[in-house]
Amino acid sequence: MIKLTNINKYYRQGDHRFHVLHDINLSVDQGELVAIIGESGSGKSTLINIIGFLDDDFSGTYFYEDHPIHDYTRKQFSHLQNQNVGFVFQNFKLIREATVAENVALPLLYTGKRRREIGDRVTAVLDQVGLHGYEDQLPQNMSGGQQQRVSIARAIVGHPHFLIADEPTGALDTETSQEIMNLFKRLNRDEGTTIIMVTHDPHVAAQCERVVKIIDGRVVSDSLEVHHADK
Amino acid sequence: MRISELLRTALRSLRANKKRSFLTIIGIMIGIAAVITILGIGDGITQTMYDKFGNNAKQGQQTTEIYYMPDNENSTVSGFNQQDMANIDNQFGGEIRRVRIEHETANINTRADLGDVSKNVTVSLLRAAPTDVKLVAGHRLTANEMATGQAVAMMKSSLARHQYGTAQNALGTTVTVGATTYQIVGVYQDQAEYSMDGGQNKFGASFLLPKDLYYQGDTASSGNTIKLTFDQGSNAGQISKQVAKYLKKNGSAANQGSYQYEDMEKELKQFSSQMSIITKFISFIAAISLFIAGIGVMNMMYISVSERTQEIGIRLAVGATPFNIMMQFLVEAVALTVTGGLLGFLGGAGLAHLIAPLLSSSIGGGIHIHAHITMTAFLMAFGTSAAVGLIFGILPARQAANKNLIDILR
Numbered sequence A: 001m002i003k004l005t006n007i008n009k010y011y012r013q014g015d016h017r018f019h020v021l022h023d024i025n026l027s028v029d030q031g032e033l034v035a036i037i038g039e040s041g042s043g044k045s046t047l048i049n050i051i052g053f054l055d056d057d058f059s060g061t062y063f064y065e066d067h068p069i070h071d072y073t074r075k076q077f078s079h080l081q082n083q084n085v086g087f088v089f090q091n092f093k094l095i096r097e098a099t100v101a102e103n104v105a106l107p108l109l110y111t112g113k114r115r116r117e118i119g120d121r122v123t124a125v126l127d128q129v130g131l132h133g134y135e136d137q138l139p140q141n142m143s144g145g146q147q148q149r150v151s152i153a154r155a156i157v158g159h160p161h162f163l164i165a166d167e168p169t170g171a172l173d174t175e176t177s178q179e180i181m182n183l184f185k186r187l188n189r190d191e192g193t194t195i196i197m198v199t200h201d202p203h204v205a206a207q208c209e210r211v212v213k214i215i216d217g218r219v220v221s222d223s224l225e226v227h228h229a230d231k
Numbered sequence B: 001m002r003i004s005e006l007l008r009t010a011l012r013s014l015r016a017n018k019k020r021s022f023l024t025i026i027g028i029m030i031g032i033a034a035v036i037t038i039l040g041i042g043d044g045i046t047q048t049m050y051d052k053f054g055n056n057a058k059q060g061q062q063t064t065e066i067y068y069m070p071d072n073e074n075s076t077v078s079g080f081n082q083q084d085m086a087n088i089d090n091q092f093g094g095e096i097r098r099v100r101i102e103h104e105t106a107n108i109n110t111r112a113d114l115g116d117v118s119k120n121v122t123v124s125l126l127r128a129a130p131t132d133v134k135l136v137a138g139h140r141l142t143a144n145e146m147a148t149g150q151a152v153a154m155m156k157s158s159l160a161r162h163q164y165g166t167a168q169n170a171l172g173t174t175v176t177v178g179a180t181t182y183q184i185v186g187v188y189q190d191q192a193e194y195s196m197d198g199g200q201n202k203f204g205a206s207f208l209l210p211k212d213l214y215y216q217g218d219t220a221s222s223g224n225t226i227k228l229t230f231d232q233g234s235n236a237g238q239i240s241k242q243v244a245k246y247l248k249k250n251g252s253a254a255n256q257g258s259y260q261y262e263d264m265e266k267e268l269k270q271f272s273s274q275m276s277i278i279t280k281f282i283s284f285i286a287a288i289s290l291f292i293a294g295i296g297v298m299n300m301m302y303i304s305v306s307e308r309t310q311e312i313g314i315r316l317a318v319g320a321t322p323f324n325i326m327m328q329f330l331v332e333a334v335a336l337t338v339t340g341g342l343l344g345f346l347g348g349a350g351l352a353h354l355i356a357p358l359l360s361s362s363i364g365g366g367i368h369i370h371a372h373i374t375m376t377a378f379l380m381a382f383g384t385s386a387a388v389g390l391i392f393g394i395l396p397a398r399q400a401a402n403k404n405l406i407d408i409l410r
């Protein structure tokens, strides 16, 4: 489903370029649950932003299904991104002034749906993440774990093909982390949603069927390939 | 995203910053209100004038007047007699519905002899018993007295007291106006020469006389003013001009004075063109105030964009296109200025309605000015304020749209 070949990424810092990603080759199939681990500053966020169609400034080739993402304009991106990816961030990134229901509805509104067409879907998705009846709450009055559930509900409301999560449990305690992790595993198992998550937490990584390790912008190990090598 | 959603989002964020939003639109309110006020009054004046004097008066028919001015001011010659009427009727009968000699009836300035004292006074002429005066002494002129042509008159009380000491003493005295000597049979309380609404009040005169006696013989069948009545839709100004030209050649008193037709409509046009100069001036001032207000809007939108960087990032990350983001902020700016424009419109309309009566009473002369708020004025307020929002909102909105998502999300 996702096929990255020889991806290189530079950040411009003043007049010199900073080489963040070195020749990344990575393929992810439908239905996988992938953890990306690595030290701080190794380029994990940079990588998944590219995978999630948020960043189009890279060299190399990226095929998403049959789409040559490396050739697409930002406009085509937005469309793909809206239809195919759901994002979950470490600090939740909810709109503070909007209610839970409005936050969750946002991706659907940007596909051009009417407000009254989507009420049922929003309720269903909130039920799915265990937030039944929280529609009219404001995010700022909720706990971190609850806010992350809202953010997950928002990520899956449009039936995306895959989820990108950047340290989704980074701001949560161990117990709450486990609840969120269980939610991800259930989504992956029951709905077949592909999930790619960045994490620092070894417990979280241990629960993922595939772990990709990055050091200084290079993929240094991939548990999938280890499996292949074993066979 | 749907327009309704954009509007909802815009209104919510404006409501979240009520005070700031309100302060930002004050300038727009003032600018629009100033223009609407001056337009409302200007259109009102123009409309009133046309209604009252224009050849296209609303009464269903049009009337014009032609005056005669004798060369010698003291001459008693009359400009129009029955022969002139017949001639006009012959010449212009097809185009003019009616022509008749106009006789003044209210507050005519004239000389009068009270016994052996000669004074300048005003007289008003009656055809029916005056019920609207308050009697001080004697009796009101009766219908019977007027029908039988008795030379009787009423005098106002201040003049009676001044001349004869008391109102009672004035009864039975005489006053001579023109060739007729009238006997005073009643004294009435003084009234103002103008009524409350600024019109002439005929009971403000010093004397009330029966009309049929005042205009009799030659004076009844001749005069210095004629009134022409036209059917709706005919070119009253043009025909009146031709009548005046005809009279200059063939009028009965053409060699002793001149016949004049004053085209009120022409003067009105001149007046309204002066009004439009004032309107232009005020509009210019308002444009400056709108420009400054627009910069205020731009400033507020820039602040709003930078405050809501996170929100922009979130929206971009869940599938908003940069165009969506631009529209969101543009709609917000336009919603802001249009709100200001509509409030300014209401304020201006209210102000115009307050000022118009004040203006009427300061002009006087029976002129009623009603503020006239037109649909055009409304559309102008709406359009201008929307344009201010668009023009001054576009730069901040584009800045919002061009934010780099990756930088925001870090």
Ligand SMILES: Nc1ncnc2c1ncn2[C@@H]1O[C@H](COP(=O)(O)OP(=O)(O)OP(=O)(O)O)[C@@H](O)[C@H]1O
Pocket: A011, A012, A013, A018, A020, A038, A039, A040, A041, A042, A043, A044, A045, A046, A047, B406, B407, B410
């Ligand atoms: N927009 C940017 N401009 C310049 N340098 C950047 C930018 N974003 C990231 N970097 C740099 O690129 C490197 C990789 O950053 P990235 O955020 O991908 O790391 P990370 O692996 O996600 O780290 P962490 O675990 O702390 O989140 C870092 O050294 C960072 O300073």
Ligand SMILES: [Mg+2]
Pocket: A044, A045, A046, A166
């Ligand atoms: Mg990171």
